[in-house]
Amino acid sequence: MRSAVLCLVAALALVSVVDSRRLPSYVKVCKRTDKNLNKCLMDAVATIRPYLLKGIPEFKIPPYDPLEIPVVTLTQGTGAVSYNATFRNLKAYGARDAIVKDVKIDLEDLKLEFDLLFPRMHLESDYDVDGKVLVVPVKGNGPSNANFTNTETNIKLYGKFETKEGKKYISLKEREVSLSIGDARLYFGNLFNGNKELGDSTNQFFNDNWRDIVKEIQPVVEETISTIIHEIVRKVFELYTFDELLPES
Structure with a gap:
């Protein structure tokens, strides 16, 4: 008898936890039948954006400024640029200043698209890098930093429906990102085993030719930005059903 009572209590507790899961009151819910669905989503993103700076426990979303990425590896083997480069303990600052310029959703193909501007x-x-950039040999390891201004970004997230416990969820599968950087300043410390003269001249060369250099490290920037958006959306989609996020009526 006692075990039956305990099981009943546990079941009621579980039901209360499930039932208590609600979208936060500050989240604007858009109906998927809304003719102005994209506009509604833009307003919803604008409403929730200030909360992202401190993180949103209800969505299991931590603060995203700075974003931390353990490692990014780049390899280019042919042409004027050839190198092996690894970036560890990457920290990215600037998400708090991002401007959402447009949001689109395609419910047939389950595609969510964002146009963003990162002013800084x-x-x-x-x-850790070893290789050649244009005509300059590059070798070194140590601290690096980069500053980008007016970075225009387009991100596409693709998903598919999955059923869990009889309810429909959206699961993200792929992502695409393209960006255009307005300006950049780059610095790599301890180039050529700390040779200051070679290091300074190489960093100067990088900044004089930043557009060519940025083409090579652009995957790092793209991975950083797409990770921010992908992880935020993924966690929301994992927690809430399709009908909770985009009810029919």
Whole structure:
């Protein structure tokens, strides 16, 4: 008898936890039949944006400024640029200043698209590189940082429906990102085993030719930005059903 009572109490507790899961009151809910669905989503993103700075426990979303990425590896084997580069302990600052310019959703293909502007981004990491950039040999390891201004970004997230316990959820599968950087300043410390003259001249060369250099490290920036958006959306989709997020009526 006692075990039966305990089981009943446990079941009621579980039901109360499930039933208590509600979208936060400050989240604007958009109906998927709304003719102005994209506009509604833009307003919803604008409403929730200030809360992202401190993190949203209800969505299991930690603060995203700075964003920390353990490691990014880049390899280029041919042409004027060839190198092996690893960036560890990457920290990215600037998400708090991001401007959401547009949000679109395609419910047939389950595609969510964002157009963002990052007025300023600052990246810090420990790097290790060995190779050639244009005509300049590059070798070193140590601290690095980069400052980017007016970075225009387009991110596409693709998903599919999955059923869990009889309820429909959206699961993210793929992502695409493209960006355009307005300006950049780069610095790599301890190049050529700390040779100051070679290090200074190489950093100067990088900044004089930053557009060519940024093409090579752009995957690091793209991975950083897409990770921010992907992880935020993924966690929301994992917690709430399709009908909770986008009710029919």
